[in-house]
Amino acid sequence: MNWSLIDPGVIRRWLICESSHRWLTAVRRFGPEMIPSRFVLKLDSANQDEILTRAARLEPCVILWEARSETLAATFHALAHTAAVNSEVLQIVACHQLSCRERLYLSPLPVAAMVNQPEELPRLTRMIHVHFARWTQILD
Amino acid sequence: MASGISIRPFARSLDKSGASVWAISATGNLIYLSSGCSDWFGFDSALLLDRRSVAGAPVSSDKLDLIAAALAAPADLATRGTASLRITPPSLDQHRPEAREVRFIRIGNGSTALTLATAGNFDDRLPEPELHDAIALRQQLDSWRRSHESTAINLTAGTSSEAVRLRRRIEVAASTRTDVGLFGPAGSGGESILIRIHGLSAPDENLINIDGPLMDSDLLDATLMPAVHQLADNSEATATALIRDLDEMPFETQQHLAGLLDSYSGRLRLLATGGSQLLELNAPTDDLISETLSLDTHNAKGLCKQLIDVISSLTIVIRPLARRVEDIPLIATAMLDSRRAAGEGSAERINRAALDALVQYPWPFNHDELDNAIRHAIQNASGNVIACEHLPLAVRSYRPGTSLQHNKTSKISLDNAIQRYELRLINETLEMADGNRAEAARRLGISRARLIRRLDDASNRESSGKESD
Numbered sequence: 001m002n003w004s005l006i007d008p009g010v011i012r013r014w015l016i017c018e019s020s021h022r023w024l025t026a027v028r029r030f031g032p033e034m035i036p037s038r039f040v041l042k043l044d045s046a047n048q049d050e051i052l053t054r055a056a057r058l059e060p061c062v063i064l065w066e067a068r069s070e071t072l073a074a075t076f077h078a079l080a081h082t083a084a085v086n087s088e089v090l091q092i093v094a095c096h097q098l099s100c101r102e103r104l105y106l107s108p109l110p111v112a113a114m115v116n117q118p119e120e121l122p123r124l125t126r127m128i129h130v131h132f133a134r135w136t137q138i139l140d
Numbered sequence: 141m142a143s144g145i146s147i148r149p150f151a152r153s154l155d156k157s158g159a160s161v162w163a164i165s166a167t168g169n170l171i172y173l174s175s176g177c178s179d180w181f182g183f184d185s186a187l188l189l190d191r192r193s194v195a196g197a198p199v200s201s202d203k204l205d206l207i208a209a210a211l212a213a214p215a216d217l218a219t220r221g222t223a224s225l226r227i228t229p230p231s232l233d234q235h236r237p238e239a240r241e242v243r244f245i246r247i248g249n250g251s252t253a254l255t256l257a258t259a260g261n262f263d264d265r266l267p268e269p270e271l272h273d274a275i276a277l278r279q280q281l282d283s284w285r286r287s288h289e290s291t292a293i294n295l296t297a298g299t300s301s302e303a304v305r306l307r308r309r310i311e312v313a314a315s316t317r318t319d320v321g322l323f324g325p326a327g328s329g330g331e332s333i334l335i336r337i338h339g340l341s342a343p344d345e346n347l348i349n350i351d352g353p354l355m356d357s358d359l360l361d362a363t364l365m366p367a368v369h370q371l372a373d374n375s376e377a378t379a380t381a382l383i384r385d386l387d388e389m390p391f392e393t394q395q396h397l398a399g400l401l402d403s404y405s406g407r408l409r410l411l412a413t414g415g416s417q418l419l420e421l422n423a424p425t426d427d428l429i430s431e432t433l434s435l436d437t438h439n440a441k442g443l444c445k446q447l448i449d450v451i452s453s454l455t456i457v458i459r460p461l462a463r464r465v466e467d468i469p470l471i472a473t474a475m476l477d478s479r480r481a482a483g484e485g486s487a488e489r490i491n492r493a494a495l496d497a498l499v500q501y502p503w504p505f506n507h508d509e510l511d512n513a514i515r516h517a518i519q520n521a522s523g524n525v526i527a528c529e530h531l532p533l534a535v536r537s538y539r540p541g542t543s544l545q546h547n548k549t550s551k552i553s554l555d556n557a558i559q560r561y562e563l564r565l566i567n568e569t570l571e572m573a574d575g576n577r578a579e580a581a582r583r584l585g586i587s588r589a590r591l592i593r594r595l596d597d598a599s600n601r602e603s604s605g606k607e608s609d
Contacts, residue, residue, distance in 0.1 A: 005557040006562055019424075022496065029540030030465070054399045117492075119466045119499045 012039045013131050015046045018066035023094050026118030034125045048078050060088040060135030067095050083110035090131045152594050156343030158279035160259040168194035170208055206230050213244040213255050221246050274489045277473055293336055293508045294474040295329045302459045309400035309456040314340035319410045321451030324458030330413040346379045352389035357396040371404045376591025379408045386412035387442030410450055438560025461503040469495045475514040490526040497528050500534045563598045
């Protein structure tokens with residue numbers, strides 16, 4: 001899609017940081033229904049370093065992090081850093097591979113929602129609507 | 141680290157590691173305890189040496205004997221060779237030892253046999269995440285079956301509000317003998333629900349199956365004749381007509397049917413499915429669907445007023461499967477169970493990749509299509525797990541996003557898009573021409589005046605946009 005042809009005011013962005021493409025496919029399927037129909041979903045896959053580098057300059061968007069036991073510390077750092085430098089980003093964690101104890105460690109972090117499986121994404125529709133509604137003036 | 145063929149270097153290494161390891165002789169006495177055991181118990185573990193450690197054997201009231209007995213291997217270790225146990229040793233004083241996972245292994249045979257045990261944190265008994273999910277899904281399904289034993293139809297499985305509403309409506313319909321209208325999209329399995337409702341609410345009553353679109357008044361009379369005779373002859377007799385696609389039945393036939401229902405009021409019951417429209421005559425007030433229904437427009441809905449009055453007593457709406465995404469894994473597993481119970485295939489569960497594919501597919505033909513996909517997968521799966529490659533091609537090759545994305549973009553103004561694209565080209569060319577407008581106009585193949593006009597227009601649009609904000 002040629003994004004330069006689309007009015008930037010109607011673009012709503014999701015960034016997916018994961019090791020495979022499972023969540024990217026899931027957001028591609030459910031994401032368009034999770035934003036108001038007058039907007040267009042822009043979906044990007046990004047690695048953690050890339051997001052951390054650009055975190056302060058990111059426009060209001062949703063970031064979905066896939067958390068894994070072996071890289072948990074790095075994910076914690078990324079979550080905390082992103083929230084600290086940019087309050088306009090909504091962070092969701094896909095925590096299917098985490099144990100109960102590891103999920104508890106996520107509690108104090110600025111995580112808006114945790115999802116286990118792709119079918120749980122539509123439950124977040126209202127939250128995503130509210131998030132983008134809050135930042136609509138900035139985006140427009 | 142020291143090494144050697146005598147036991148001393150090994151024992152020293154064990155003590156150094158801090159691991160809690162002990163050994164039990166063939167006679168059942170503790171013959172070795174590592175120093176890590178002392179840290180675990182909170183006292184010198186040497187006090188336990190030579191004490192009996194046999195499961196189920198009589199024990200004195202001496203606390204040390206009780207602790208030694210707690211370290212015993214399970215009784216069936218001799219036959220199995222290895223065993224796992226979670227042990228919390230009794231406390232001797234203030235110190236309360238924590239519970240630890242223990243692995244036992246039996247070495248040798250007969251009077252020379254030896255049992256080795258080590259305590260620690262092991263995760264080998266935890267199922268792999270994939271299996272863990274399958275177990276959780278199975279437990280959810282079992283719980284649903286227990287809670288809704290009578291109305292457990294596969295398509296009512298799930299935890300979404302749609303599933304809960306559907307189950308409650310079906311329970312109400314099954315608890316009383318009343319007329320029911322069931323509306324849902326193509327392939328939503330409404331007929332099976334109505335048959336179940338009939339079986340529960342009036343199991344001994346005659347059920348007459350009628351295909352709505354094929355009926356005219358004469359054919360309807362002929363089909364209902366045996367039941368009508370029965371109703372006329374016996375004032376106690378009752379009958380039920382199950383009509384498929386009531387909203388596609390010719391209007392005159394609908395009026396004729398309404399007349400029959402009126403003649404045998406209460407004794408001839410109507411169970412009807414409708415598919416072309418989603419309507420819910422007595423929906424909750426906050427339901428958007430109910431707002432679309434008006435009795436004034438009943439003709440447009442394909443139903444005559446008298447029949448709307450009849451099915452108004454209870455209507456059930458089945459939503460498209462794509463609106464019950466979170467229920468799909470449970471429904472698919474329930475369908476798999478049903479087919480397995482009927483002797484089809486050997487598959488016991490659906491793996492996560494296949495479930496993901498099922499969740500992402502939009503299911504235009506709803507439950508029937510899902511059921512067909514599961515049947516197809518069962519036939520293709522050779523083992524006990526259904527994987528992605530066993531699913532129908534349409535499901536496993538579905539790539540979401542393109543059509544929806546296209547729909548979204550089609551709402552965008554073409555004029556605005558062209559203006560933005562034009563402006564971007566002009567700006568890029570101006571940049572390449574170092575801001576020289578005449579050169580940029582030449583490169584773009586337009587006049588300088590036209591280029592300036594375009595830039596002015598863009599500037600005006602931008603300023604008017606800011607003012608309106």
